[in-house]
Amino acid sequence: MAGNIEVKKAACYFCHMNCGMLVHVEDGVVKKVTGDPEHPFNQGAQCPRGASAIDHLNHINRVNYPLKRVGERGSGNFKRVSWEEALEDIAARLKKYKAEYGAESIATAGGTNRTDDWARRRFFNLLGSPNVVHTSPVCWIPNFLIETAIYGWSAFDPEIMGSRCVVVWGHNPGASYLPEMRGLLEAREKNGTKIIVIDPRYSETAARADIWLPIRPGSDCALALAWLNVIINEELYDADFVENWTVGFEELRERVQEYTPEWAEAKTWVPAERIAMAARTYATSRPACIQWGVATDQLGRATSAVAQARAVLRAICGNLDVPGGDVMPGPHPTFITDVEMELNELLPEEQRAKQLGADRFKLSTWPGYKLLNEQLQRVWGKGLPAEWMCEASPPVLWRAILTGKPYPVKALIVLADNPLSSYANSRLVYEALNKLDLLVVMDYWLTPTAALADYVLPAASWLERPVLTTTYGVSDWLIASERAIQPLYERKTDYDFWRALGIKMGQGEYWPWQTNEEVFQYRLESLGYGLETYEDFVRGVRFDFAPREYYKYLEKGFATPSGKVELKSSILETLGYDPLPHYVEPPFSPEATPELARDYPLILIAGGGFMPFFHSEHRQITRLRLLHPEPRVAINPELAQKLAIKEGDWVWIETPKGKVKQRAKITTAVPPGVVQAERGWWYPEKGVKDLFGIWESNINVCLDDDPDTCDPACGSWCTRTILCRIAKVEG
Amino acid sequence: MHWGMVIDLRRCIGCHACTVACQVENKLPLNERWNKVFTVGPEGEFPLVTSHFLPRPCMHCQDAPCVDGCPTGASQRRPDGIIIVHGERCIGCKFCMLVCPYGVRQFAAEKGIVQKCHLCYERLERGEMPRCVETCQLKARHAGDLDDPGSEVTALIKQANARPLYPYLGTKPSVYYIFP
Numbered sequence: 020m021a022g023n024i025e026v027k028k029a030a031c032y033f034c035h036m037n038c039g040m041l042v043h044v045e046d047g048v049v050k051k052v053t054g055d056p057e058h059p060f061n062q063g064a065q066c067p068r069g070a071s072a073i074d075h076l077n078h079i080n081r082v083n084y085p086l087k088r089v090g091e092r093g094s095g096n097f098k099r100v101s102w103e104e105a106l107e108d109i110a111a112r113l114k115k116y117k118a119e120y121g122a123e124s125i126a127t128a129g130g131t132n133r134t135d136d137w138a139r140r141r142f143f144n145l146l147g148s149p150n151v152v153h154t155s156p157v158c159w160i161p162n163f164l165i166e167t168a169i170y171g172w173s174a175f176d177p178e179i180m181g182s183r184c185v186v187v188w189g190h191n192p193g194a195s196y197l198p199e200m201r202g203l204l205e206a207r208e209k210n211g212t213k214i215i216v217i218d219p220r221y222s223e224t225a226a227r228a229d230i231w232l233p234i235r236p237g238s239d240c241a242l243a244l245a246w247l248n249v250i251i252n253e254e255l256y257d258a259d260f261v262e263n264w265t266v267g268f269e270e271l272r273e274r275v276q277e278y279t280p281e282w283a284e285a286k287t288w289v290p291a292e293r294i295a296m297a298a299r300t301y302a303t304s305r306p307a308c309i310q311w312g313v314a315t316d317q318l319g320r321a322t323s324a325v326a327q328a329r330a331v332l333r334a335i336c337g338n339l340d341v342p343g344g345d346v347m348p349g350p351h352p353t354f355i356t357d358v359e360m361e362l363n364e365l366l367p368e369e370q371r372a373k374q375l376g377a378d379r380f381k382l383s384t385w386p387g388y389k390l391l392n393e394q395l396q397r398v399w400g401k402g403l404p405a406e407w408m409c410e411a412s413p414p415v416l417w418r419a420i421l422t423g424k425p426y427p428v429k430a431l432i433v434l435a436d437n438p439l440s441s442y443a444n445s446r447l448v449y450e451a452l453n454k455l456d457l458l459v460v461m462d463y464w465l466t467p468t469a470a471l472a473d474y475v476l477p478a479a480s481w482l483e484r485p486v487l488t489t490t491y492g493v494s495d496w497l498i499a500s501e502r503a504i505q506p507l508y509e510r511k512t513d514y515d516f517w518r519a520l521g522i523k524m525g526q527g528e529y530w531p532w533q534t535n536e537e538v539f540q541y542r543l544e545s546l547g548y549g550l551e552t553y554e555d556f557v558r559g560v561r562f563d564f565a566p567r568e569y570y571k572y573l574e575k576g577f578a579t580p581s582g583k584v585e586l587k588s589s590i591l592e593t594l595g596y597d598p599l600p601h602y603v604e605p606p607f608s609p610e611a612t613p614e615l616a617r618d619y620p621l622i623l624i625a626g627g628g629f630m631p632f633f634h635s636e637h638r639q640i641t642r643l644r645l646l647h648p649e650p651r652v653a654i655n656p657e658l659a660q661k662l663a664i665k666e667g668d669w670v671w672i673e674t675p676k677g678k679v680k681q682r683a684k685i686t687t688a689v690p691p692g693v694v695q696a697e698r699g700w701w702y703p704e705k706g707v708k709d710l711f712g713i714w715e716s717n718i719n720v721c722l723d724d725d726p727d728t729c730d731p732a733c734g735s736w737c738t739r740t741i742l743c744r745i746a747k748v749e750g
Numbered sequence: 751m752h753w754g755m756v757i758d759l760r761r762c763i764g765c766h767a768c769t770v771a772c773q774v775e776n777k778l779p780l781n782e783r784w785n786k787v788f789t790v791g792p793e794g795e796f797p798l799v800t801s802h803f804l805p806r807p808c809m810h811c812q813d814a815p816c817v818d819g820c821p822t823g824a825s826q827r828r829p830d831g832i833i834i835v836h837g838e839r840c841i842g843c844k845f846c847m848l849v850c851p852y853g854v855r856q857f858a859a860e861k862g863i864v865q866k867c868h869l870c871y872e873r874l875e876r877g878e879m880p881r882c883v884e885t886c887q888l889k890a891r892h893a894g895d896l897d898d899p900g901s902e903v904t905a906l907i908k909q910a911n912a913r914p915l916y917p918y919l920g921t922k923p924s925v926y927y928i929f930p
């Protein structure tokens with residue numbers, strides 16, 4: 020071969036799928052990035068983000084060197100410093116805060132998994148602070164934890180291919196997880212699998228559904244309860260399973276009597292008969308599965324109630340851990356999972372007790388984590404990672420920074436996150452970030468959050484780092500991928516960062532592995548392949564899918580206190596929550612807040628992924644931005660006509676928290692009383708002094724995160740059903 | 751041998767990966783797209799609505815007005831049915847753009863010539879699929895020999911009753927669509 024051409028097996032990190040990529044590298048330069056045909060997820064394909072990977076790698080605006088703020092916070096003036104200087108100063112200041120205010124005065128914020136999260140947790144456990152936050156309360160974790168409380172793991176691995184009916188609930192894989200969408204369509208083509216989509220909006224996925232239930236935003240709980248009512252009263256459940264493997268069925272039966280389809284019709288705006296018909300379809304098509312969707316994790320105080328009703332639904336229909344059903348993968352038996360890397364045992368009890376929000380959001384913090392893990396250890400031999408599953412509450416953290424109560428929080432390290440665009444109540448987040456003594460941001464770009472930082476550190480992206488895909492260590496498989504090239508400029512991986520900072524903080528003995536490859540190799544050794552290097556593993560093995568086991572409960576039982584599925588959950592009861600499914604109205608709705616509805620008569624959906632972006636990312640990739648240059652708010656033609664709004668007009672979206680503008684997209688995909696805004700918008704082209712236009716269109720400006728409106732068990736704030744009004748931007 | 755394409759609109763979800771991959775593969779400027787994807791709908795009143803997406807590469811017409819209309823012979827039909835533009839012969843008169851009923855030709859301003867989808871013939875010659883076919887996560891796109899009764903594309907056309915876009919134009923396109 021001419022030159023030095025190599026093809027590396029990398030993994031894309033622009034979303035969670037971690038599609039396999041073949042990267043053609045010539046003399047250390049990335050020439051071409053294509054999909055890896057041998058990869059089970061993408062099978063050689065790419066989405067637009069993956070296809071434009073080189074634009075991201077070589078973008079002129081990437082942060083390439085450590086930057087230190089000079090001048091006022093937010094002035095946007097930085098100077099280049101060495102890694103050594105930056106780490107030295109950061110470490111010295113962290114030591115000072117720890118000595119003066121306690122380790123809990125140091126916090127960290129993360130976002131969508133794009134990092135070796137266990138390394139963050141390891142650093143913080145060794146430091147002694149429980150104050151790690153993520154967007155976890157609004158992404159997956161409430162579902163995971165509620166399910167784990169009820170049946171001892173999350174049944175998050177729906178076996179679509181063998182299923183006769185798939186329920187896609189608050190999820191739009193057609194715009195977010197394309198390989199998943201392919202799976203759905205193929206299942207229908209090959210096996211006649213029925214697809215039921217539950218979504219207030221006519222999404223890309225709803226457009227392909229056999230049954231689409233366009234519910235009122237946020238009324239998911241009512242729908243789930245009505246399904247339970249129909250299925251129990253019409254005896255469509257799996258009587259054997261209920262008899263042998265559940266506790267609390269009689270109480271459940273009694274409880275759901277009030278939740279008739281007629282009752283749910285008023286709540287969901289879906290005719291009772293259609294609700295019942297869909298329930299029958301689901302219950303009588305066995306095996307069936309329910310895919311996880313993010314929308315119901317974002318219903319504020321109604322969040323865990325939905326998860327609870329749905330978990331019970333899966334269980335009584337006999338779909339748990341059966342082929343073609345909702346499989347509970349369990350942790351990988353042999354390789355070292357995330358939780359085993361975290362060193363949670365080194366965080367002292369007294370520090371755990373200080374975790375912000377642990378006194379009220381008990382399931383997603385140390386109290387719940389402890390109860391759950393006792394059961395998980397017994398049955399699975401491994402627990403859940405603390406990272407994501409046991410976290411401080413972001414809304415409580417912002418308030419602690421601002422008020423110094425219950426104690427001062429002085430420093431925040433942000434990595435793989437842009438809190439100004441990804442958490443609700445952006446103005447409050449802004450004030451909190453400004454109040455910090457030390458803000459460190461590691462990122463690819465100067466984001467609005469990075470613009471406020473004292474230090475901005477350059478992050479390596481997926482072409483520059485190896486990726487070990489383990490779904491946080493909660494699934495029974497792994498996929499290993501290598502780096503295509505060494506990081507360009509002075510970019511580093513998050514592992515390199517935590518390790519280097521850890522060593523400066525005196526944690527040296529706990530960071531023996533110099534590189535990502537070394538630590539990955541260590542984690543894989545117990546698989547017994549006996550390979551010399553991590554790269555050998557990638558080239559020769561790459562995947563390890565533990566043999567699929569079904570009906571694991573027959574031997575192990577369920578990892579709950581009773582060993583059965585707890586339709587009436589003792590763990591929820593112990594923590595002080597309603598142990599049985601029940602209805603909760605989201606915090607903002609015409610029903611919950613009628614006074615507010617007078618001034619803000621429309622229901623706002625402030626979320627939902629859309630191509631070609633992922634969360635707040637990729638706005639600076641021109642090739643992608645040209646496909647979708649501006650934020651758009653979906654408005655029904657009837658409403659638009661009433662308000663004299665035309666296609667493409669700038670429209671104010673206003674709530675009591677604030678207002679932002681987006682362009683009108685007139686569409687019958689939403690009903691007249693509902694508008695859907697796009698999330699994640701900032702304008703990288705607008706410059707650091709304006710904080711990249713973060714106040715202009717960022718819908719999180721309009722959302723509230725008052726802890727009283729958050730989910731009592733998991734602290735989720737509400738994004739999917741808000742009250743608002745809209746008006747054309749004049750002039 | 752007659753190269754053609756089948757695009758399954760029941761599968762396409764309008765992600766634009768094909769558009770982007772085509773741009774990268776063919777090193778196109780950011781504003782030049784050989785494969786645009788259009789959104790059709792939603793039509794109807796909520797919730798009784800329908801919609802689909804329509805990717806639109808060059809149709810590789812067998813009676814191609816662009817070839818007939820090209821004064822320099824830059825636009826040509828290859829023996830394998832692929833319609834190409836010889837860059838060095840193109841004088842940028844844009845007549846082909848005027849007569850192409852599918853609007854797929856693009857003026858490459860910095861080169862002063864007209865360009866368009868060439869079905870990735872160089873890839874086909876290397877035994878690879880067109881880049882847009884390769885990249886589609888939904889496997890909505892298929893390329894193959896329309897003359898071969900045993901090929902995947904002919905089978906799909908038969909099974910799913912695929913038809914070209916606007917067949918009444920009489921240009922005999924080599925791109926077929928499976929409509930939802």
Ligand code: SF4
Nearest residue numbers: 762763765766768886
């Ligand atoms: S890549 Fe496939 S699914 Fe995406 S727009 Fe193109 S044809 Fe449609």
Ligand code: SF4
Nearest residue numbers: 808809810811816850
């Ligand atoms: S679609 Fe247009 S450019 Fe392509 S062959 Fe037909 S007439 Fe020519």
Ligand code: SF4
Nearest residue numbers: 772867869870880882
């Ligand atoms: S066949 Fe090749 S040139 Fe034509 S649209 Fe697809 S990628 Fe672009």
